[in-house]
Amino acid sequence: MKQLLYTAVFCAIFQLFPVSAPRADDAVILTIDGKVAASQSVDFTREQLEAMPMSTIVTTTPWHDGATTFEGVPLSVLMERVGAKGERAVVFALNNYSVDIPVEEFDAYGPILALKRNGQYMPISDKGPLFVIYPFDQRPELKNELHYTRSVWQVRSISIE
Ligand SMILES: Nc1nc2c(c(=O)[nH]1)N[C@H]1C(S)=C(S)[C@@H](COP(=O)(O)O)O[C@H]1N2
Numbered sequence: 001m002k003q004l005l006y007t008a009v010f011c012a013i014f015q016l017f018p019v020s021a022p023r024a025d026d027a028v029i030l031t032i033d034g035k036v037a038a039s040q041s042v043d044f045t046r047e048q049l050e051a052m053p054m055s056t057i058v059t060t061t062p063w064h065d066g067a068t069t070f071e072g073v074p075l076s077v078l079m080e081r082v083g084a085k086g087e088r089a090v091v092f093a094l095n096n097y098s099v100d101i102p103v104e105e106f107d108a109y110g111p112i113l114a115l116k117r118n119g120q121y122m123p124i125s126d127k128g129p130l131f132v133i134y135p136f137d138q139r140p141e142l143k144n145e146l147h148y149t150r151s152v153w154q155v156r157s158i159s160i161e
């Protein structure tokens with residue numbers, strides 16, 4: 001009987017303080033370089049990105065089924081944070097894909113660097129960890145090949161030129 005009680009108490013404590021797998025909290029997932037305020041490039045961990053004002057976009061895309069909820073940092077907020085001084089942002093993906101985006105478009109259309117899709121972090125194998133998402137449904141004029149090419153997934157770095 002006593003043993004049962006010990007077991008119950010142990011289980012209760014374990015639920016309060018679960019032994020979690022070590023998480024790479026200090027892993028850099030985004031680097032911004034080029035014409036930024038700092039003399040060096042600026043690195044961001046996931047936590048640092050999530051500490052910034054986040055924004056949500058609910059839209060359909062060519063890559064997802066139905067209306068999908070994306071949560072992330074507006075690219076305009078990110079540009080302001082690093083003191084971006086250039087006219088274009090070259091967005092590089094893990095697979096070496098890259099594309100130029102005019103910085104003014106970040107204010108004009110409000111695309112976000114999405115961290116979550118439908119409440120879940122996106123693994124690299126599922127176009128994560130960062131995906132440039134435009135509000136396609138709210139701004140149907142963005143539903144064109146040009147803006148699909150600017151919808152970079154597996155984003156790793158941004159160079160301000
Ligand atoms: N990381 C990454 N993002 C990318 C691409 C890519 O090759 N890698 N292709 C871009 C281009 S050119 C377009 S048109 C769309 C292509 O999406 P699709 O391959 O599903 O048609 O995603 C864009 N985002």
Ligand SMILES: [Mo]
Pocket residue numbers: 148149
């Ligand atoms: Mo494309």
